[in-house]
Every structure is written in C-alpha cells, then in structure tokens.
Amino acid sequence: MARQAKAKKRTNNPEGTRGKILDAAADLFQMRGYHDTAMQDVRDAAGVTSGALQHHFPSKKALGLAVVKDRVADALRSAWLEPIEQAPSVAEGISVSMGEIAASLDSQGFVRGCPVNNLAVELAFADLDFRRALQSIFDEWQEAIAAKLRAEAAPSSIECSPDALATLVVAAYSGAMNMAKAEQSSRALEITRALLVSLLRFSPTARSRPRRAV
Amino acid sequence: MARQAKAKKRTNNPEGTRGKILDAAADLFQMRGYHDTAMQDVRDAAGVTSGALQHHFPSKKALGLAVVKDRVADALRSAWLEPIEQAPSVAEGISVSMGEIAASLDSQGFVRGCPVNNLAVELAFADLDFRRALQSIFDEWQEAIAAKLRAEAAPSSIECSPDALATLVVAAYSGAMNMAKAEQSSRALEITRALLVSLLRFSPTARSRPRRAV
Amino acid sequence: MARQAKAKKRTNNPEGTRGKILDAAADLFQMRGYHDTAMQDVRDAAGVTSGALQHHFPSKKALGLAVVKDRVADALRSAWLEPIEQAPSVAEGISVSMGEIAASLDSQGFVRGCPVNNLAVELAFADLDFRRALQSIFDEWQEAIAAKLRAEAAPSSIECSPDALATLVVAAYSGAMNMAKAEQSSRALEITRALLVSLLRFSPTARSRPRRAV
Amino acid sequence: MARQAKAKKRTNNPEGTRGKILDAAADLFQMRGYHDTAMQDVRDAAGVTSGALQHHFPSKKALGLAVVKDRVADALRSAWLEPIEQAPSVAEGISVSMGEIAASLDSQGFVRGCPVNNLAVELAFADLDFRRALQSIFDEWQEAIAAKLRAEAAPSSIECSPDALATLVVAAYSGAMNMAKAEQSSRALEITRALLVSLLRFSPTARSRPRRAV
DNA sequence: ACATACGGGACAGCCCGTTACT
DNA sequence: AGTAACGGGCTGTCCCGTATGT
Numbered sequence: 001m002a003r004q005a006k007a008k009k010r011t012n013n014p015e016g017t018r019g020k021i022l023d024a025a026a027d028l029f030q031m032r033g034y035h036d037t038a039m040q041d042v043r044d045a046a047g048v049t050s051g052a053l054q055h056h057f058p059s060k061k062a063l064g065l066a067v068v069k070d071r072v073a074d075a076l077r078s079a080w081l082e083p084i085e086q087a088p089s090v091a092e093g094i095s096v097s098m099g100e101i102a103a104s105l106d107s108q109g110f111v112r113g114c115p116v117n118n119l120a121v122e123l124a125f126a127d128l129d130f131r132r133a134l135q136s137i138f139d140e141w142q143e144a145i146a147a148k149l150r151a152e153a154a155p156s157s158i159e160c161s162p163d164a165l166a167t168l169v170v171a172a173y174s175g176a177m178n179m180a181k182a183e184q185s186s187r188a189l190e191i192t193r194a195l196l197v198s199l200l201r202f203s204p205t206a207r208s209r210p211r212r213a214v
Numbered sequence: 215m216a217r218q219a220k221a222k223k224r225t226n227n228p229e230g231t232r233g234k235i236l237d238a239a240a241d242l243f244q245m246r247g248y249h250d251t252a253m254q255d256v257r258d259a260a261g262v263t264s265g266a267l268q269h270h271f272p273s274k275k276a277l278g279l280a281v282v283k284d285r286v287a288d289a290l291r292s293a294w295l296e297p298i299e300q301a302p303s304v305a306e307g308i309s310v311s312m313g314e315i316a317a318s319l320d321s322q323g324f325v326r327g328c329p330v331n332n333l334a335v336e337l338a339f340a341d342l343d344f345r346r347a348l349q350s351i352f353d354e355w356q357e358a359i360a361a362k363l364r365a366e367a368a369p370s371s372i373e374c375s376p377d378a379l380a381t382l383v384v385a386a387y388s389g390a391m392n393m394a395k396a397e398q399s400s401r402a403l404e405i406t407r408a409l410l411v412s413l414l415r416f417s418p419t420a421r422s423r424p425r426r427a428v
Numbered sequence: 429m430a431r432q433a434k435a436k437k438r439t440n441n442p443e444g445t446r447g448k449i450l451d452a453a454a455d456l457f458q459m460r461g462y463h464d465t466a467m468q469d470v471r472d473a474a475g476v477t478s479g480a481l482q483h484h485f486p487s488k489k490a491l492g493l494a495v496v497k498d499r500v501a502d503a504l505r506s507a508w509l510e511p512i513e514q515a516p517s518v519a520e521g522i523s524v525s526m527g528e529i530a531a532s533l534d535s536q537g538f539v540r541g542c543p544v545n546n547l548a549v550e551l552a553f554a555d556l557d558f559r560r561a562l563q564s565i566f567d568e569w570q571e572a573i574a575a576k577l578r579a580e581a582a583p584s585s586i587e588c589s590p591d592a593l594a595t596l597v598v599a600a601y602s603g604a605m606n607m608a609k610a611e612q613s614s615r616a617l618e619i620t621r622a623l624l625v626s627l628l629r630f631s632p633t634a635r636s637r638p639r640r641a642v
Numbered sequence: 643m644a645r646q647a648k649a650k651k652r653t654n655n656p657e658g659t660r661g662k663i664l665d666a667a668a669d670l671f672q673m674r675g676y677h678d679t680a681m682q683d684v685r686d687a688a689g690v691t692s693g694a695l696q697h698h699f700p701s702k703k704a705l706g707l708a709v710v711k712d713r714v715a716d717a718l719r720s721a722w723l724e725p726i727e728q729a730p731s732v733a734e735g736i737s738v739s740m741g742e743i744a745a746s747l748d749s750q751g752f753v754r755g756c757p758v759n760n761l762a763v764e765l766a767f768a769d770l771d772f773r774r775a776l777q778s779i780f781d782e783w784q785e786a787i788a789a790k791l792r793a794e795a796a797p798s799s800i801e802c803s804p805d806a807l808a809t810l811v812v813a814a815y816s817g818a819m820n821m822a823k824a825e826q827s828s829r830a831l832e833i834t835r836a837l838l839v840s841l842l843r844f845s846p847t848a849r850s851r852p853r854r855a856v
Numbered sequence: 857a858c859a860t861a862c863g864g865g866a867c868a869g870c871c872c873g874t875t876a877c878t
Numbered sequence: 879a880g881t882a883a884c885g886g887g888c889t890g891t892c893c894c895g896t897a898t899g900t
Binding site for chain 6: 652653654679692693
C-alpha cells in the first residue's frame with residue numbers, strides 16, 4: 001500500500017513534505033486520537049522538523065482539518081463510495097466494502113476504528129469547523145448509498161426510503177466499528193455486514209419475494 | 215481575639231465528595247472527551263480541592279475507569295437495560311429507549327453523544343484497561359437485548375440469531391448517535407429507531423400482530 | 429531479621445510504632461536522601477498510616493532531626509566510638525571500624541554512604557537545625573579520637589596535635605566514603621584505612637613497636 | 643539611547659542561553675542540592691523561559707548531567723588539576739589548591755561544599771548515569787595527582803603507591819569539605835591541608851631519610 | 857524551504873500538613 | 879492512638895505557537 005505504481009485519482013504529491021505530514025498525522029489521529037497526539041509526535045513520525053510542519057500547517061487545527069479533507073475523505077471514497085458505485089447492487093457494494101475492511105482488520109490484528117467516526121466522536125461536538133467537515137463526509141456517504149438505492153428499481157415505502165436505509169447502513173457500520181474497536185475484533189463488523197446485506201436484499205425495493213425482513 | 219464563628223468547620227463526607235467528582239467527570243468526559251478534560255476542570259466542576267481529588271482518585275486514569283464503572287454503566291442500565299427488561303417486546307423496549315434519548319436530545323438542543331461510544335472511540339484502542347471496562351459494557355448491553363429476544367418465542371435462523379440481532383441493534387444505535395453528534399440533530403437516531411423497530415417486528419422471532427410502539 | 433529474640437544492645441523499642449518509623453526513615457534517608465524521600469515513602473516502608481506518622485512526628489523536619497539524634501548518632505557510636513574506645517590504640521580502632529564497614533559494604537554489594545555524611549552534605553548548609561545536630565555528631569566523633577590519641581603517651585608537635593589528627597581521620601574516612609559511594613566499591617575505603625593506620629603508627633604520638641592490626 | 647526601540651527584537655543566542663542556564667543550575671545545585679532545586683528556580687535564576695529551558699535541557703536529569711560535565715568538571719580542573727600540574731611538587735600544588743579554596747570560603751563567609759561531593763553524595767547511589775559521570779571526575783582527579791606523584795623521583799612501596807596517596811588526598815579533601823560544610827568554617831580544610839602537605843613532604847618520594855611516613 | 861531557538865502557559869501528579877472521626 | 883478525608887500549593891514535563899536564522 002506504500003509506494004504503489006497505481007496512483008490515486010487525486011494527485012497528493014506523495015513525495016512531498018506536506019504529504020508525509022498528512023500521512024503521519026492521519027495515522028496518529030486515527031490511532032491515538034486528536035488530543036492525545038502532539039504536534040511533536042506528528043513531526044517525529046513524519047520525519048520533518050517543527051519549522052517544516054509549521055510552514056505547511058500553521059496550527060494543529062489546520063492540520064486536523066487538512067487530514068479530514070485530504071485523507072479521511074479520500075479513504076472513505078476508496079473504501080466505500082467507489083465500491084458501491086461500481087457494485088451491481090447496494091447490498092453487494094456494502095458486502096464488499098465491509099468485507100474488505102473486516103478482512104484488513106483481521107490481517108492487521110488490531111482495530112484502530114473508522115477515522116470518520118473517531119474524529120467525529122472526539123471533535124464534532126466541541127468544534128464547529130470539524131463538525132462541518134465531518135458532517136459533509138457523513139452526508140456524502142449517505143447520499144452515495146441512497147442514490148444507488150434509488151437507482152434500484154421498485155419504489156420504497158416511506159419508512160424504508162432510500163435516505164433512511166442509507167442512514168441505517170452508515171449508522172450500523174459506524175457503530176459496528178466502534179464495537180469492533182472496543183473488542184478488538186471484526187466480529188461485530190461481520191455480523192452487521194451479514195444482517196445489512198440480507199436486509200437490503202429483501203428490502204421493499206427488491207421484487208422477488210414478498211417482503212420479509214431479515 | 216475574634217475567630218470568625220466556625221466557618222472553619224469542615225465536614226468529612228467521603229461518599230458525597232466521591233460522587234460529586236464522578237458526576238463532574240462523567241459530564242466533562244462526555245462533553246469534551248477524556249483527553250480534552252483537565253483534572254483541574256474536574257476539580258473546579260466538582261468544587262473540590264486537588265487533595266480531595268487525589269485522595270479519591272490517584273490518577274486521571276483511575277478516575278476515568280471509575281466513571282466508566284460507576285456512572286456510564288449505570289446510565290446504560292437506566293437508559294437501555296431496564297426499559298428493555300420491562301418492555302413487552304424488544305421492539306418496544308428499543309423504541310422507548312431510543313425515543314426517550316432522541317427526545318432529550320431535542321429538548322437539550324445539542325448532542326453530546328453516547329458516553330459508552332465516546333470513551334470507547336477515544337480510549338479503547340490505546341488503553342487496555344479502558345478497553346476491558348468498555349467491552350464488558352458492550353457485552354452486557356448486547357446480552358440484555360439478546361436475552362429478551364430469546365424469550366420472544368420462535369426460533370431464529372443462524373444469521374438472525376438473537377445475538378446477531380442484538381449486535382445490530384447496539385451497532386445501529388451507536389452509529390446513529392455518532393451521526394447525531396456530527397450533525398447535532400436527532401435525525402439519524404429517529405430514522406434508525408424506526409427502521410430497527412420495523413425490522414424487529416417482522417423478524418422471525420415475532421409471531422403475532424405488531425404492537426404499538428411508544 | 430524480623431521478630432528475633434536477640435535484642436540489640438540499646439533497647440530501641442523495636443515493637444513500637446515510633447521505632448519502626450525511625451528505622452524506615454533512617455533507611456530511606458540514607459539510601460535516597462532526605463529530599464527525595466516522601467513522607468509517604470516512610471509511611472509505606474514503616475507500614476503505618478499517615479495519621480500514626482503524624483502523631484509521632486509533626487513534620488518531616490522533626491522526623492529528620494529525630495533520625496539524626498536517635499539513629500545516626502547511635503550508628504556512629506556503635507560503628508566508631510565504641511570500637512575506638514575499646515581498642516588498644518587509635519590505629520587499631522580505626523582499622524577495625526573502617527575494616528568492618530568496608531567488609532559490610534562488600535557483603536552488601538552496594539554503598540549507600542555514611543549517614544552522617546549524606547545528611548550533612550544535603551542539609552547542613554540550608555538548615556540551621558540540621559547543621560547543629562550534625563555538627564555535634566562530627567564534634568563528638570573527632571573528640572573521641574582525639575581523646576584516645578591524647579591518652580597515647582608522647583606529646584605531639586603542633587601540626588600533629590591529637591585534634592588535628594582526629595580531624596584528618598574523620599575527614600579521610602568521610603571523603604573515602606563519598607568516593608566509595610561514587611564508585612560503588614570499598615576500594616577507596618580500604619586504601620584510606622591502610623594509609624591512615626600506617627600514618628598513625630609512625631606518628632609522633634606512637635612510641636612502641638607497631639601492633640598487629642585486626 | 644535606550645534599547646526600547648526594538649523591544650520586540652529577540653536575539654537567538656543558543657550558547658549564551660545554555661550557558662546562563664548551566665551557570666544558574668550549577669550554582670543552585672551546589673547551594674541547595676539537586677532535589678531541593680526546582681526547575682523553576684533555575685529558570686528564574688537564569689532569566690530564561692520554560693520553553694528555552696526545555697529546548698536546551700529536556701529534563702532535569704539532563705540538566706544535572708550537563709552541569710556535571712560542563713561545569714563541575716571545569717571547576718575541578720581550574721581548582722585542582724591545573725594548580726597541581728603547574729606546581730613544583732604535589733605538596734605545593736595541594737597546598738595552593740586547598741589554601742585558595744579555604745581562603746575563598748573565609749571571604750565568602752559560608753561553605754556551600756564541593757560540587758563533586760555534593761552531587762556524588764546526593765545522587766551517586768540512586769542514579770547510574772550520575773554515578774558514572776561523577777566517578778569519572780573522581781578518577782581524573784586522582785589520576786592527576788598520582789601522575790604528578792609518579793613524576794616525583796623515588797619509587798614507592800605498594801602501600802604508599804602514588805595511586806593510594808592520591809586517593810587519600812582526594813578523600814581527605816572531600817571529607818574535610820563535608821566537615822567544613824557541617825560547621826560552616828574552613829577549619830577542617832586548613833587542618834587537613836597542613837597534615838596532607840607535611841605528609842607528602844616526608845613521603846617516600848623524599849630521599850633524605852629512609853621511608854618513614856609522616 | 858527548512859531548521860533551530862524561544863515564549864508562555866498548561867497539565868497530571870505529588871507532597872506536606874491539618875482536620876474530622878473512630 | 880490511630881485512620882481516613884481533605885486543603886492547598888508546587889514540580890517536572892509537555893505542548894502549541896512564534897520568531898529568528900540560513
């Protein structure tokens with residue numbers, strides 16, 4: 001995953017100082033949280049000096065927001081948005097996304113949690129700027145799922161509107177990730193994936209059989 | 215000669231002092247997070263001195279763990295475990311719990327998030343002791359729901375086992391709370407509540423006609 | 429070593445709380461120094477509570493002075509004063525004292541230093557009360573040696589007066605102990621002992637043939 | 643023309659700042675001891691800010707070790723090593739060194755003790771790093787004297803080897819300084835100086851008589 | 857652009873002592 | 879006599895940000 005030939009769509013100038021800082025910061029923020037990460041930790045992890053760090057990010061908050069916008073958002077895109085767009089159905093897209101995440105958790109051996117979640121829980125209430133940045137990520141996330149759901153044939157009932165279902169999907173995933181973090185296991189993630197998939201297959205939008213949830 | 219009445223009188227009240235500290239800490243940890251809360255904030259909020267605080271909680275971590283065990287666990291019990299036990303069905307229990315939480319959010323006007331979630335996301339990965347304490351809360355939570363589900367007649371398929379459903383419920387709630395925190399609104403909570411309830415009503419375990427949710 | 433039948437010569441009331449505290453404090457002060465020893469360390473080492481400690485010694489300084497008077501002075505007496513008094517000559521007395529101290533250092537495997545020295549160096553300059561207490565110990569020490577020297581016949585030259593020689597002996601021992609502490613070895617102590625002994629044997633005050641050192 | 647014009651101007655002077663800190667720390671450590679000196683005292687005495695102090699010395703221990711290496715060692719050099727090297731004989735070198743030290747004590751009116759001694763007694767046992775640093779100072783000290791003794795003609799017996807004599811000299815001085823500190827007087831120092839000098843004059847290196855110590 | 861020096865403020869933990877209580 | 883609660887204050891360290899220097 002490090003220096004792979006295949007470039008991301010957005011050119012992040014991975015060789016640059018800024019990129020190294022963002023990588024290090026994204027990693028530390030996800031692992032230890034924003035407040036428990038000192039700028040000096042970022043500095044050390046990125047292998048740059050305070051001056052260089054200061055040059056690119058005038059404050060810790062600026063760095064945090066940049067991480068949200070330039071790293072977390074991208075991570076979400078590649079882990080969720082793209083798989084769902086390219087999948088034949090929402091159910092399969094979710095299955096793939098969550099499956100791969102769970103698999104990577106298992107291979108890693110530990111669960112650091114979802115970066116969107118982590119930062120949202122830690123900062124959304126206290127800081128308006130972070131809230132806005134994270135909220136727009138959540139919105140984009142739900143909208144991507146809802147759009148795909150809408151594209152899947154049959155009209156849905158009010159209670160099971162695509163928007164509502166999308167919210168449930170994101171919520172269930174987020175919460176499952178929290179639980180996975182608390183128990184350092186992919187168990188909750190796998191269970192949630194299975195239930196979510198079967199729920200979506202038999203949701204009102206599917207035609208094959210009379211509606212039977214799960 | 216004047217000695218100013220007996221204003222000097224100090225009254226020992228260990229349980230009271232301890233309780234005040236825990237209350238203040240639980241509040242601050244939920245609102246601002248663990249790392250962003252200074253011991254001095256706790257001290258001030260509780261109206262105690264450093265000495266008293268030190269006496270009851272020798273370290274910040276000890277205070278944090280005590281908050282988890284003596285306050286967060288209790289909050290979960292009264293907000294989730296008891297309503298579910300006393301409700302005629304899981305669906306109704308969940309509906310009541312989440313409904314009341316959403317209602318209190320609306321009346322408050324802001325969303326501080328679920329204390330279990332908040333601490334789990336911030337601390338579970340980095341600190342083993344917090345992880346264990348929070349994990350046992352998650353376990354208890356799921357088990358309470360699963361037990362109630364098991365008591366609701368019809369056997370379920372493997373995928374829809376009471377345990378799995380319970381995990382989904384907790385995950386969906388947790389994630390919805392995260393989203394609610396990110397957007398400072400009870401929207402995600404309400405949507406998740408509605409979907410969860412309808413899902414549970416029509417799940418294999420339900421046999422008779424749906425009952426009215428709160 | 430705990431509840432042994434064989435009592436020390438001086439009855440220190442080993443069963444009493446006060447004695448336990450003094451023993452623990454003397455030990456800690458010698459090992460870690462006065463300022464690096466917390467009252468709580470003393471409390472823990474002595475196995476008593478803060479209240480009990482407070483009851484016997486109203487302040488840390490009071491405890492320190494009590495240690496000087498009730499423990500350090502006694503230690504000096506049994507390690508130096510008595511051996512010298514009972515020895516046939518000063519040279520032999522010194523040889524015995526320093527030899528035994530060096531031997532106990534070797535068997536212990538570490539050098540904690542001389543308690544008189546340690547406290548004098550740490551406290552004599554800053555605190556008048558400690559200075560006085562320690563100074564009187566130094567005085568007693570020198571006087572005991574000088575008295576014995578005076579009793580050893582031949583008159584001495586001015587430069588080699590008994591008082592001066594006694595000062596040199598105490599100084600050489602103290603400094604050797606410092607060096608022993610710095611290098612954690614009895615080397616300096618042994619060398620100093622040997623030189624001191626041969627010096628005293630051939631000093632103007634000695635008249636007869638040298639006697640065998642212990 | 644006051645320096646008021648460019649009040650904002652801050653001038654970087656790393657060596658100067660570092661030196662000021664070391665000077666202040668060396669002084670305080672000698673006067674009040676290591677543990678009784680707060681970093682804030684150093685900060686205030688040096689007239690620097692916490693940030694600057696932290697930048698140059700990341701911890702109190704680092705500062706302490708730097709003081710030993712950059713100040714105490716130098717002080718020893720100018721007070722002992724150089725006088726001895728330049729003196730015609732060891733005896734005279736010692737006489738000069740100790741005499742000047744005693745004289746400065748008298749003119750000061752108080753005795754703060756020998757910095758090597760003070761730190762060795764306070765820290766050598768508990769801290770390995772300090773022990774090593776101080777031990778190497780003691781070694782250098784003895785070696786300088788021993789080397790000069792070796793250069794002084796006649797071969798010596800084993801017991802009165804130059805190394806042994808050097809150890810005695812250092813020990814006697816150290817201990818005398820301890821006593822001087824305890825009684826706040828140069829008395830012990832002067833006595834020790836006189837005895838040491840006369841001892842060395844008649845030491846094996848003198849040819850006139852068959853070896854007879856003192 | 858990057859690197860070092862510095863400013864000033866906070867934070868968690870500790871520590872000595874006093875006071876209520878048994 | 880002995881225990882536990884409590885009162886304040888201090889200490890070493892850290893941390894974020896700015897200024898200087900190259």
